[in-house]
Amino acid sequence: MTPNARFEAAIALLDAIAAAPRKPADAVANDFFRSRRYIGSGDRRAVSDQAWSVMRQHRRLTWWIERAQGQASGRMLVSAAAVLGGQIYGDVCAMFSGGKYAPQPLESDEAETLRRLKDHTIEHPAMPPAVRLEVPDWIYPLLEARFGAETDREVAAMLTPAPLDLRVNMLKGTRQQAMDALAAEGIAAKSGRFSPWGLRVEGRRPVVTGEAFQSGLVEIQDEGSQIVALMAEPQPGLRVLDYCAGAGGKTLAMAMMMENKGHILAADTSAPRLDGAVRRLRRAGVHNVEQHLLVPGDGKWAKRRRETYDRVLVDAPCTGTGTWRRNPDARGRLTEQDLSELVVKQASILQEASRFLRKGGRLVYATCSVLPAENEEQVQRFLAANEDFALVDPGRPEAAKLARNGMVHLTPASHGTDGFFAAVLERK
Numbered sequence: 001m002t003p004n005a006r007f008e009a010a011i012a013l014l015d016a017i018a019a020a021p022r023k024p025a026d027a028v029a030n031d032f033f034r035s036r037r038y039i040g041s042g043d044r045r046a047v048s049d050q051a052w053s054v055m056r057q058h059r060r061l062t063w064w065i066e067r068a069q070g071q072a073s074g075r076m077l078v079s080a081a082a083v084l085g086g087q088i089y090g091d092v093c094a095m096f097s098g099g100k101y102a103p104q105p106l107e108s109d110e111a112e113t114l115r116r117l118k119d120h121t122i123e124h125p126a127m128p129p130a131v132r133l134e135v136p137d138w139i140y141p142l143l144e145a146r147f148g149a150e151t152d153r154e155v156a157a158m159l160t161p162a163p164l165d166l167r168v169n170m171l172k173g174t175r176q177q178a179m180d181a182l183a184a185e186g187i188a189a190k191s192g193r194f195s196p197w198g199l200r201v202e203g204r205r206p207v208v209t210g211e212a213f214q215s216g217l218v219e220i221q222d223e224g225s226q227i228v229a230l231m232a233e234p235q236p237g238l239r240v241l242d243y244c245a246g247a248g249g250k251t252l253a254m255a256m257m258m259e260n261k262g263h264i265l266a267a268d269t270s271a272p273r274l275d276g277a278v279r280r281l282r283r284a285g286v287h288n289v290e291q292h293l294l295v296p297g298d299g300k301w302a303k304r305r306r307e308t309y310d311r312v313l314v315d316a317p318c319t320g321t322g323t324w325r326r327n328p329d330a331r332g333r334l335t336e337q338d339l340s341e342l343v344v345k346q347a348s349i350l351q352e353a354s355r356f357l358r359k360g361g362r363l364v365y366a367t368c369s370v371l372p373a374e375n376e377e378q379v380q381r382f383l384a385a386n387e388d389f390a391l392v393d394p395g396r397p398e399a400a401k402l403a404r405n406g407m408v409h410l411t412p413a414s415h416g417t418d419g420f421f422a423a424v425l426e427r428k
C-alpha cells in the first residue's frame with residue numbers, strides 16, 4: 001500500500017469505529033480487515049497502529065479540532081494527529097490527493113482547520129485535565145481521589161501501549177527453557193519483575209504462531225494477572241473454586257501451581273467465555289479443571305458445595321480501568337451508570353462466592369480496575385457485613401512485598417503491569 005492508501009484505510013477504520021460506539025474497537029477492526037483481505041499483514045499493522053495512535057489522543061485531538069472550528073471526523077483526526085505530531089502541513093494536505101485508494105482532497109474548511117493547527121503540538125496549557133489525560137470528565141475526580149499528586153503520572157502511563165507479557169507454563173518446562181525456545185524463534189524475552197514465571201518480550205513479536213506458544217510452554221498473560229493467581233496460593237491437592245473464570249487466564253496459572261493435582265472448578269455465567277478456555281487448557285496440558293456454567297436458580301448445586309473449597313478466587317467483572325492501555329477506546333465507552341451497576345454486581349458476586357469457602361480457607365477478591373469503589377471499598381463493605389471473614393496479608397513473598405494495608409494495588413506507572421487490585425480474605 002502507498003502511504004496515501006494507508007492514510008485512507010486508517011480514516012475508514014476510525015470512521016467504522018465511530019459508527020459502532022458500543023462495540024470494542026478491536027472487534028470493529030477485525031471485521032474491517034476481514035472484509036478487506038487484500039490488505040496484507042504489514043499494511044494491516046501499520047493501519048491499526050495509526051488508528052490506535054489516534055484513539056490514544058482522541059480527546060486532545062477533538063479539543064484541538066473544535067478549537068480550530070472543525071469537526072472531528074476520521075479525516076480530521078488522522079490529519080490533525082499528523083500535523084500536531086510534527087509532519088509538515090503541506091505534506092499532510094498532499095496525502096489527500098484524491099488518487100486511487102487515496103483520501104479525497106480536503107475541503108477548503110478542512111484545510112483551514114488544519115492550517116490553524118500548524119506549529120502546535122498535541123499538548124496545550126488551556127486543556128482541562130480530563131482532556132489532557134484522555135479520560136471521561138465524570139471519572140477524573142475519582143482518579144484524582146485515588147492517585148492524588150500522582151494523578152498525572154499514573155493516568156498518563158495508562159496511555160502508553162502495553163508490553164507483551166508471557167507466563168511460562170511450568171507443567172511444560174522451565175523459564176530458561178522457555179527463553180531458549182523463544183530465542184530459537186528470534187524472540188528476545190527477559191524475566192518479569194514480580195512473577196516467578198513471568199517473561200517480558202522485547203518489541204512486538206508474533207508469539208502466538210510460534211512453537212513455544214503452540215506447544216503450551218508459554219501463555220500470554222499480563223504480569224499483574226499472574227500475581228493475582230499467585231495470591232490465591234493454590235497448592236497441589238487443594239480444592240479451588242475460580243468463581244469468575246471466564247476464558248481461564250488465572251485458572252491456567254493456578255492449575256500450573258497445583259502441578260495438575262487437586263481440583264479446580266472453573267465457574268462463570270458466560271458459556272462463550274468458558275468455551276474460550278477449552279483449547280487453552282488442552283494446549284497447556286492441564287487436566288485438573290472442571291468447568292461449570294452458573295445459571296440462576298441452581299441453589300441445589302450451590303448448597304452441596306457450601307463451605308467445601310480451600311480457595312476461592314473472585315476475579316470480578318469490573319470497569320477494566322486497569323487495562324486502558326490495551327483498549328484505548330474503552331475509556332470513552334465507560335459511563336457512570338456502568339460503574340454503579342458494576343459495584344452492585346461485584347458486591348453480590350463476592351457475597352455469593354464466599355459461601356463456598358471452608359473455615360480457615362482463603363478467598364482472593366480481585367479486579368483489573370484502579371477505582372477504590374470497586375476495590376478496597378468493596379472489601380471493607382464485605383468485611384463489615386461478614387464478621388467471620390478477616391483481611392490477611394498475602395502469604396507468598398512475591399505478593400506480600402507489594403501489599404499496602406494488606407491489599408495489593410498494581411498500576412502501569414508504578415509496576416509496569418496492567419492496573420490490578422487483589423486482597424486475601426480468610427474465613428475464621
Ligand SMILES: C[S@@+](CC[C@H](N)C(=O)[O-])C[C@H]1O[C@@H](n2cnc3c(N)ncnc32)[C@H](O)[C@@H]1O
Pocket residue numbers: 225243244245246247248249250251267268269270273294315316317318349
Ligand atoms: C475479569 S473477567 C474474568 C477473567 C478471567 N478470570 C481470566 O483470568 O481470564 C470476569 C468474568 O466474570 C464473569 N461474570 C459476570 N457475572 C458473573 C456472575 N454473576 N457470577 C460469576 N461470574 C460472572 C464474566 O462472564 C467474566 O468472564
